[in-house]
Amino acid sequence: MKPESPDHDQELRELGVSRGFSILDLVLRMVAVVGTLGSAVVMGTTDETLPFSTQAVIFHAQYNDIPTFRFFVIANATVCAYLAVSLPMSIYHVIRTRSAKSRALLIFLDATMLAVLTAGASAAAAIVYLAHKGNASANWVAICQQYQNFCSRITGSLIGSFAAVFILILLIPLSGLVLSRRR
Amino acid sequence: MKPESPDHDQELRELGVSRGFSILDLVLRMVAVVGTLGSAVVMGTTDETLPFSTQAVIFHAQYNDIPTFRFFVIANATVCAYLAVSLPMSIYHVIRTRSAKSRALLIFLDATMLAVLTAGASAAAAIVYLAHKGNASANWVAICQQYQNFCSRITGSLIGSFAAVFILILLIPLSGLVLSRRR
Numbered sequence: 387m388k389p390e391s392p393d394h395d396q397e398l399r400e401l402g403v404s405r406g407f408s409i410l411d412l413v414l415r416m417v418a419v420v421g422t423l424g425s426a427v428v429m430g431t432t433d434e435t436l437p438f439s440t441q442a443v444i445f446h447a448q449y450n451d452i453p454t455f456r457f458f459v460i461a462n463a464t465v466c467a468y469l470a471v472s473l474p475m476s477i478y479h480v481i482r483t484r485s486a487k488s489r490a491l492l493i494f495l496d497a498t499m500l501a502v503l504t505a506g507a508s509a510a511a512a513i514v515y516l517a518h519k520g521n522a523s524a525n526w527v528a529i530c531q532q533y534q535n536f537c538s539r540i541t542g543s544l545i546g547s548f549a550a551v552f553i554l555i556l557l558i559p560l561s562g563l564v565l566s567r568r569r
Numbered sequence: 570m571k572p573e574s575p576d577h578d579q580e581l582r583e584l585g586v587s588r589g590f591s592i593l594d595l596v597l598r599m600v601a602v603v604g605t606l607g608s609a610v611v612m613g614t615t616d617e618t619l620p621f622s623t624q625a626v627i628f629h630a631q632y633n634d635i636p637t638f639r640f641f642v643i644a645n646a647t648v649c650a651y652l653a654v655s656l657p658m659s660i661y662h663v664i665r666t667r668s669a670k671s672r673a674l675l676i677f678l679d680a681t682m683l684a685v686l687t688a689g690a691s692a693a694a695a696i697v698y699l700a701h702k703g704n705a706s707a708n709w710v711a712i713c714q715q716y717q718n719f720c721s722r723i724t725g726s727l728i729g730s731f732a733a734v735f736i737l738i739l740l741i742p743l744s745g746l747v748l749s750r751r752r
Contacts, residue, residue, distance in 0.1 A: 451704070452706070486748075486749035489745070490746050490749035493741060493742045493745035494745065498738055500683060501683060501687050501734060501737075501738050504683075504684050504688050504691070505687050505691035507688075508687070508691050509692055509694060509695035512691075512692035512693075513695055513699070515636070516696070516709075517707070521634070521635060523630065524634070524700070524709075524712050525710060525712070526709040527708060529707050529708070554684075555680050555684050558676060558677075559673060559674075559676045562672070562673040562676035562677065562744065562748060563673050565673070565749055566669035566673035567669075568748075
């Protein structure tokens with residue numbers, strides 16, 4: 387008879403589930419790195435010169451013209467760099483599933499980065515919406531009829547960023563869940 | 570001799586610290602309720618008719634004219650309602666400091682609400698910035714010279730919202746910290 391065996395078995399099983407969550411954390415983080423990197427690159431290389439530019443005026447649109455888009459690129463680059471740096475920490479958590487302090491730190495950093503990325507993505511989305519629709523009350527015209535390529539690129543660049551936002555919303559409670567399962 | 574006494578003392582002390590964190594959580598949540606409520610009300614009541622309106626055209630600016638501001642009001646009202654509902658849960662955590670599953674749930678909900686509120690606040694901030702500065706490349710004119718009262722109200726309404734964003738960034742790792750302190 388081994389009296390401690392059922393308890394020990396259950397502990398091993400629960401540790402296995404927590405390790406599964408840690409591996410999921412690592413995979414999601416990698417996807418978010420790709421998403422934010424893609425968004426930063428697509429927005430950062432958006433630059434369109436219209437074919438009918440006259441000698442006097444060159445019709446030219448660049449992400450750099452709109453400060454919100456500059457902020458978008460900076461926010462995505464920052465979060466991408468952070469996520470890349472957090473990968474070793476995530477690997478450490480797969481190995482040492484029970485470590486608690488480093489997970490609490492990760493929750494803090496993830497929450498901060500979630501706010502930075504969401505701010506960049508939704509500020510850019512507000513301007514992209516304006517570029518598409520314009521606003522009659524404020525007398526702001528839609529610019530997407532002229533700058534079609536510009537507009538489709540800036541719209542597309544939002545996708546990776548918002549995907550990373552959703553991943554961060556999942557990553558934070560995932561760490562919380564593993565912490566709450568410890569005994 | 571009471572052999573378990575030092576351990577027991579330390580456990581009580583650590584429970585006290587965790588309870589302190591739980592009380593801080595409750596207080597911060599109350600401040601955030603006030604912040605988001607204030608933001609929603611100030612933005613939601615912003616409405617300006619210019620004194621020099623002619624018979625033909627009434628110069629009139631309302632938060633409702635700009636979809637981003639509607640989203641801002643909805644986001645703030647939603648997060649305010651959520652925070653108010655979460656207060657009993659926070660009080661429960663002050664009493665039952667060691668409860669883990671409900672804290673993990675709170676981390677998930679807090680993270681979601683952080684994203685919603687940050688999205689609303691920063692999208693509105695992007696439009697407020699545009700209203701102040703305009704954008705020459707996109708041919709969007711600044712409207713704040715005309716609608717001064719409108720502009721100062723929408724700018725002021727951002728304060729409570731961003732304060733609540735910072736509080737949520739603190740609340741999430743606070744729950745994580747209490748979870749990581751459990752043994």
